[in-house]
Amino acid sequence: MSAPVLQLDKVCIRYPGAPADAVRGVSFDLRRGETLGLVGESGSGKSTLAAATMGLLPAGTAVQGAIRFEGRALFSEITDQQLRRLRGRRIGTISQDPFTALNPVMRIGTQLDALLHWTHDRPKKDRMARIETMLERVGLSDPKVRMAQYPHQMSGGILQRISIAAAMLAEPTLLIADEPTTALDATTEAQILGIMAEAKATLDGATLFITHDMSVVERLCDRIAVLYAGELVETGTVREVLDAPQHPYTRALLDCDPARITEPTRRLPTIEGTVPPIHKRPDGCIFAPRCPAAIARCHAEAPERHELGPRRSAACHLASPTPVTP
Ligand SMILES: Nc1ncnc2c1ncn2[C@@H]1O[C@H](COP(=O)(O)OP(=O)(O)OP(=O)(O)O)[C@@H](O)[C@H]1O
Ligand SMILES: [Mg+2]
Structure with missing residues (x-):
C-alpha cells in the first residue's frame, strides 16, 4: 500500500519563547481519497498543525516528532525550499480569510493563470478555458468578468469561491482548509460547503478540513480527529466517533452542537469551564477539571491512548471498544 498522504x-510544537508546547504528542494519518475533520475549541492547536504541515510556522518554532508528506519527513527529507515548491502545487490551501490568500494588486485571471503556469505547461487558450470552467464549478456565473477584476471589487463569499478554485486548479495531493466558512454569512456558508463537498468528490488527493462545527464534519468528512488543549483526545471514522463517542470531551462537543439539540431551548448548552492555558495543564488527564465523568484516577494519571479498533483511539481511562452494531 502506498504511504499515507499525511502522517x-x-x-510536539513549541512557539518561540512560549512556556510550553502548543501541540503535544499528536499522531494521525490521512490517506488518499479521505477527508479528515480536525476539530476542537479555540486554541486547541488546529491552525498550528496546519501551519506546520505547510511549513509556515514562525522562525524558531521547535517541532518534534515527524510530519510526513507522502512518506517523506518535512524538515529532514523535504527541505524548506522543496516544501515551498510543494505549497500551491501538491499542497493546496484554503484559509479563513480569502482577502489574505489573494494578491490585491493582480487581476484574478492573472493570479489564477500564474498558478496554472507553475503547475502545467499548457497553451494560454487552454489555461484560460480551464480557469473559466473551474470558476463556473465554484458557482460563478460570469467567470470572464471576474477574471478581469481585482480582489477588492468582490465580496468575501465570491473571493472564497475564487480561492477554492485557486486551490483546486493545481489539483493538489493534499488540500488544507482552515475554517473556510467562518467569515461568511449562513447562506454563503451553505453554498461554499456544497462546493467543498463537490470538490472533494473530484479531488484525487486527501483533505484536511479544520472546523469547530460538528455538523460540517458530518457532512464533509470521512474521518475525525478531536483536539483538546493541543492533544489528540479521540480519532476514528466520522460514523464511529459521532455515533459512539468514547471521550467525554467529544461527547460534550456533540451535546453543544446546535444541529443536534432536539428539545426547544432558550440557551444553547456550553461546556463548563475553560480550556487550560498551555503552561497550566493539570496533572492527570487534561480534560479532568471539566469532565463530568472524571474519577480520582483521572486527576492523578494522564490516560494513554486506548486503541479501540483500526485507526480508532481515545485518550480516556474510561474508554471502551466501540460496540459492534449489526
Ligand atoms: N504565532 C504564535 N506564537 C505563539 N503562540 C501561538 C501562535 N499561534 C498560536 N499560538 C498559541 O498556540 C495555541 C494553539 O493555537 P491555534 O491557533 O493553533 O489554535 P486553533 O485551534 O487554530 O484555534 P482557533 O479555533 O481559535 O483558530 C494557542 O495557545 C495559541 O495561543
Ligand atoms: Mg485556528
Whole structure:
C-alpha cells in the first residue's frame, strides 16, 4: 500500500519563547481519497498543525516528532525550499480569510493563470478555458468578468469561491482548509460547503478540513480527529466517533452542537469551564477539571491512548471498544 498522504507521528510544537508546547504528542494519518475533520475549541492547536504541515510556522518554532508528506519527513527529507515548491502545487490551501490568500494588486485571471503556469505547461487558450470552467464549478456565473477584476471589487463569499478554485486548479495531493466558512454569512456558508463537498468528490488527493462545527464534519468528512488543549483526545471514522463517542470531551462537543439539540431551548448548552492555558495543564488527564465523568484516577494519571479498533483511539481511562452494531 502506498504511504499515507499525511502522517503525523507524536508531533510536539513549541512557539518561540512560549512556556510550553502548543501541540503535544499528536499522531494521525490521512490517506488518499479521505477527508479528515480536525476539530476542537479555540486554541486547541488546529491552525498550528496546519501551519506546520505547510511549513509556515514562525522562525524558531521547535517541532518534534515527524510530519510526513507522502512518506517523506518535512524538515529532514523535504527541505524548506522543496516544501515551498510543494505549497500551491501538491499542497493546496484554503484559509479563513480569502482577502489574505489573494494578491490585491493582480487581476484574478492573472493570479489564477500564474498558478496554472507553475503547475502545467499548457497553451494560454487552454489555461484560460480551464480557469473559466473551474470558476463556473465554484458557482460563478460570469467567470470572464471576474477574471478581469481585482480582489477588492468582490465580496468575501465570491473571493472564497475564487480561492477554492485557486486551490483546486493545481489539483493538489493534499488540500488544507482552515475554517473556510467562518467569515461568511449562513447562506454563503451553505453554498461554499456544497462546493467543498463537490470538490472533494473530484479531488484525487486527501483533505484536511479544520472546523469547530460538528455538523460540517458530518457532512464533509470521512474521518475525525478531536483536539483538546493541543492533544489528540479521540480519532476514528466520522460514523464511529459521532455515533459512539468514547471521550467525554467529544461527547460534550456533540451535546453543544446546535444541529443536534432536539428539545426547544432558550440557551444553547456550553461546556463548563475553560480550556487550560498551555503552561497550566493539570496533572492527570487534561480534560479532568471539566469532565463530568472524571474519577480520582483521572486527576492523578494522564490516560494513554486506548486503541479501540483500526485507526480508532481515545485518550480516556474510561474508554471502551466501540460496540459492534449489526
Ligand atoms: N504565532 C504564535 N506564537 C505563539 N503562540 C501561538 C501562535 N499561534 C498560536 N499560538 C498559541 O498556540 C495555541 C494553539 O493555537 P491555534 O491557533 O493553533 O489554535 P486553533 O485551534 O487554530 O484555534 P482557533 O479555533 O481559535 O483558530 C494557542 O495557545 C495559541 O495561543
Ligand atoms: Mg485556528
